[in-house]
């Protein structure tokens with residue numbers, strides 16, 4: 001009899017755990033900025049424990065600290081003859097806190113991805129981080145790093161025209177320095193970003209290249225990403241997340257949601273079972289009590305009847321004797 005009561009007291013705890021897990025799963029993560037876009041490392045490795053390693057660590061620490069206050073910064077550290085250059089660039093619409101978190105995440109991923117490499121670069125959705133011993137600061141670089149195109153727009157020439165309008169708007173220059181650009185038309189959205197070490201004219205040139213390539217290389221795609229070494233341009237339609245990383249992220253979200261619903265369901269069923277079993281236990285008690293009562297009543301009634309019968313019988317017997 002001791003085992004069932006133990007189980008019953010463990011059940012609510014399990015229930016609480018399940019509910020907590022489902023709440024945790026429903027809480028949105030910062031997937032929009034943390035999603036991996038690309039990363040690369042130089043082939044050359046530095047010697048562990050060398051002054052160069054110390055410089056790399058100093059640069060990466062400086063980047064993380066600085067990203068809490070500004071959306072772009074560059075650092076150069078030269079102790080002995082081992083010079084390291086580093087920079088970070090956050091997407092222009094990020095708050096300082098989000099920028100800092102994004103750069104911290106990128107730097108920690110770089111640490112594992114480019115272990116002991118003399119240089120490395122990593123682009124997340126929300127930020128870009130790069131360090132190297134060859135100077136790249138202030139150098140325009142339009143080489144294509146990542147190109148991704150979505151499925152074709154459904155033979156709708158209006159949609160294609162709208163796409164081109166958005167891209168033209170993204171690429172347009174009014175002479176002012178705009179390293180971060182957003183353009184929207186209906187459900188079509190374009191975003192462009194330069195790394196902050198480019199001059200205004202270099203930034204404009206880089207973005208023109210990226211946007212031109214998007215148009216030609218992605219044709220009539222529903223979405224497209226064009227990441228060059230120092231700038232990028234992207235567009236997407238109808239809230240369609242525009243690349244694989246985001247898509248898997250959505251899948252993850254869907255899975256998390258489904259799981260949360262499932263766990264919620266299980267918790268609900270468990271709750272009902274607990275309730276019903278508690279109810280049945282209570283009912284059992286009442287039933288037992290009622291049984292006892294009825295039994296006692298019947299017993300007493302039976303006794304009465306029996307005694308009466310016995311008396312009657314003795315009376316009859318007595319009468320018979322007469």
Ligand SMILES: *[C@@H]1O[C@H](CO)[C@@H](O)[C@H](O)[C@H]1NC(C)=O
Pocket residue numbers: 044045046118133134135
């Ligand atoms: C960068 O570091 C590597 C390895 O120590 C070295 O071979 C290379 O010459 C360095 N490059 C520059 C530009 O200092």
Ligand SMILES: *[C@@H]1O[C@H](CO)[C@@H](O)[C@H](O)[C@H]1NC(C)=O
Pocket residue numbers: 073074075137138196197198
């Ligand atoms: C690097 O940072 C320094 C100091 O913040 C700044 O004066 C310089 O213009 C930056 N250089 C580049 C290439 O962004």
